[in-house]
Amino acid sequence: MELELGRATFPVTEYFTISFRLSGAPLERYSAFPDLEGFKKSGKSSTTTTRIVEGRTTTELTITQRYAAYAEGEYTIRPFSMTVNGQVARSAGATLTVGPAPTAATAPPPAGSAPQGIGLMDLLFGKPKPQEYVEPKDNAFLALVPDKTSVYVGEGVHVGLYFYLTPSDQGLLDFYNFPGQLPGILRQLRQRTAWEESFNEQEIVPEPVTMGGKPFLRYRLYEAEYYPLNSEPLIFGEVALQMVKYRLAKKPAEGLDNRMEGYKTYRTAARTIAVKPLPPHPLRDQVAVGSYQLREAIDRTAFRTGQAFTYTFGVEGEGNLAALNAPVVQPRTGLEVYGPDVQQELTRQAGRVGGRKVFRYRLVARQPGVLPLDSLLQLVYFDPETGRYDTLQPELRPTVRGAVRTELPFRARTDDPYYQAVLFEASNRLQPLDAYRDVRRYATYILAGLLVVASWGWWQAKR
Template structure:
């Protein structure tokens, strides 16, 4: 009996610890909704975004539908900040909406679920004005896109019938945007399912959530850095291939950055779909369809990888189309004063793996840091963003501080096949310290010490000047001790 009670007590403690851990994880995650401008021209997009902080994205509910608008593309942005060794990440996913016409529209209050968190929006009144430039909205006829294949049986179990399997024009494809790349250069790979509009009633997705992890596992390469796109909704987009119109479903996409010169070989992947057979003799009141399965396979793809041209730092050079943007809190200051300098790398490339530039310190300069902030945007098959390196500097010598000799970063541009150097361009001026600050760094509001320091005698004193003071202090303490002893003796009598 005692052993059973002890076991029940241990199980209770484990359950309480697990529930507290789940609650702690739930409280760390935060999400909110951000709406775009409420007034905009008809040829611009309205946007709805949600931001997630404190947890990786696991799932989210679909974005709301807006009457008078059609959903367009989506984009995701990940911002990572590293300050004092502490890392925080914020993910933002944005849905774009294209208005069909000018006018006033109502976005009703709605609720989205992000990682199980219910996030609410009060809605807005949207004012769509006349266009200001050439239309950039969705292609004509794209508003007629419907969902793919309904599975419901309208009138119960069908009667025995003879069925035939119609021919379809659907196919599964792995589509890279390049066939040859350099080591470190990104290649976008998309897995798409194509079908003609007439095939919509014949095909439907089957257990896609269960098939996707196996497909992704086959596409991952040990010799490449993978940046997946944060897309979960599978919606069709109208494309033209070979003079024929297709509905294209984006199933998975990622950016791959090869780590060495080995080719990137992506094997064929398979996707099982529900395909309906149709009755030879349709009958009124029956579904006239029967479910069957068909497996579609993609063609394997190989991406050739070229080594970088010879360079002393070839194995350490980041690859991408980068440019430098700088920031400094001020351009003129005094010696001993700390200031902040930001070395910002922007463009397309593997920013997550981009290392901070190593400063070359001249005499009289101290550099601390950096703190790092990474912002990555994945949109339209491209990955780009910016990476901030914030340094704190203290100059000990006056003069012009040439930061171009302190901060630089060698990069390889795959577009031009050349090495470039991103070099600092700001040249702050360092002045000498003020006379008061040279003697003692006082607070500017402390008037007493300012006056004392400004009027203090600066005559050179002997090194043993304080020995006499020490001797006189000992005499005074001895006299006080004698006086105290005499008083105690008189009081005792």
């Protein structure tokens, strides 16, 4: 686990970032990102990178906190540390230079502060007089907000659980044992007929928003993207959240605690999201669903028969990349295909889930001529925005030159990541050809020795 700081010099209109990178282990918990003087926290994003090489899967998770500067100037970040899954990572800090905006821009508005209580002063002398308390009306509410009312099978729908309150209600309300309530809330939000991609955000901070022309503070309690696996509707029942609500003294007195702690439960309205089946198609049950584009690449410009080259079939866009399978290569005479290696980068940010999935193939042509990759690799998918099926096909058509190779001993390239683990980790120590014969001879000697010892013991016992 390691910490990464963003650029030290940037304009006031851009964000400074602090990230931590976790490899080879699931994220269980992490401490809050530090507060920086002169900066406002402005949301987080998470990126998951998955690599599959020779059947071995490695996953890397990056959580990034964005900071917006209030004004131009030079700022000093003091050394800080963060704890992730019980491991402590430390940063030496940095000196940041925030320059002017390239164009006229307005500095980010200051964030609403976290709910705070009314000031408490200890009573110095005598007993407090009995107080009468009243429960003021608040404008807070709990909401479960999907970004769509209906989706296709396999299409993602973003669902957020938010708590809203007005700035004037901050002194009246506070969170009550939210970590203890969260597991029960998550159980109510789970959908047995959908794939869920959660946003991994654990720190709850207020965000200034406007609803109906009125200012509110919004707390993101949970966010996830749901991908229906069949045409059953997604049904979200009523979700409850218990909060601390203070009753205020009817006649406030100096030197007394003029509020009394109580509890109030807020509930969401039930939500149902209709799920539509995909239109008829021979591959309807196999195709990926999403908005995708093809990004292809090839590792050389000249191609010869008998020489291996790497072709990259990259899919970018929004959708359930975990359900996107590698394109099947159509067999072709005189062409050998190896792989693919798979790498997936998943980004969750601003209520959207997308990323990139890359398939790398190694090809060796035995015969010269134009290699029609568009007829060898195809990926059919359904685009929910257009409501139609589409196909991603390569546009590259490399021309292979050279003589026909009937017998082609394939030689792996040492700079190819597919073979690096095997070639560089393999031992170069010579092994004798008669190793197994020596083992058999030594085993015979041991058995003969054991037989002699046993015979001598039997002879001694008879005497």
